[in-house]
Amino acid sequence: MPVIDVNKDTEALTLTFVAEFAADVDRVWDVWADPRQLERWWGPPEWPATFEEHELSEGGRCRYFMTGPDGEQARGWWRVTVVDPPHRLEFDDGFADADGEPDPALGTTHSVVTLEALDGATRMTLVSAFESADQLEQMAAMGMEEGMRQAMGQIDDLLAGAVSR
Numbered sequence: 001m002p003v004i005d006v007n008k009d010t011e012a013l014t015l016t017f018v019a020e021f022a023a024d025v026d027r028v029w030d031v032w033a034d035p036r037q038l039e040r041w042w043g044p045p046e047w048p049a050t051f052e053e054h055e056l057s058e059g060g061r062c063r064y065f066m067t068g069p070d071g072e073q074a075r076g077w078w079r080v081t082v083v084d085p086p087h088r089l090e091f092d093d094g095f096a097d098a099d100g101e102p103d104p105a106l107g108t109t110h111s112v113v114t115l116e117a118l119d120g121a122t123r124m125t126l127v128s129a130f131e132s133a134d135q136l137e138q139m140a141a142m143g144m145e146e147g148m149r150q151a152m153g154q155i156d157d158l159l160a161g162a163v164s165r
Contacts, residue, residue, distance in 0.1 A: 002156055003149050008140065013130045015144065019152050021122050023159045025115045028122040029086030031155055032056070032113065040158050042066075044150035047074070052100065058083055062091070063100040077102055081110075089113040093128070106138065107131045124152075 002019040009016070021028050031037045035054035042049040043066040053063040062078040075096035082090035094108040102108075109128045116123045126148070130136040 015128045017126045019124045025086045041154040044147045107135045
């Protein structure tokens with residue numbers, strides 16, 4: 001599994017994932033920039049994602065849903081705030097209602113993705129910042145850490161060209 005470190009910082013209200021991949025930065029950037037590749041790993045294996053909208057530019061919007069094993073759907077959205085290919089992506093992230101519109105009930109997180117070259121490999125760091133300690137704990141209780149570990153665990157096969165899902 002490519003995740004090498006996870007850090008939950010209750011003082012800074014952040015959850016940080018660090019992963020390393022045997023591919024260059026441009027190739028790892030593609031797993032974010034191409035919605036069809038993003039669908040193959042965003043979400044744990046039993047909850048695959050479908051991106052209905054994917055506008056990776058500052059001010060752009062992404063809308064998606066994940067489908068569970070029994071057909072239930074969980075919807076989400078991003079509002080892209082920073083795009084600096086192939087090294088940095090920032091977006092606000094939240095849950096959405098049945099129409100794909102933001103649902104404020106669980107609040108919004110701000111995510112920062114950085115990609116760093118490491119001798120032919122790439123270190124990807126994803127930091128999610130929360131509005132409050134309650135929100136951080138609620139997301140943790142919903143399984144965010146394990147879900148993201150499983151999701152990122154699918155990237156190696158994607159980078160190697162393996163077909164999944």
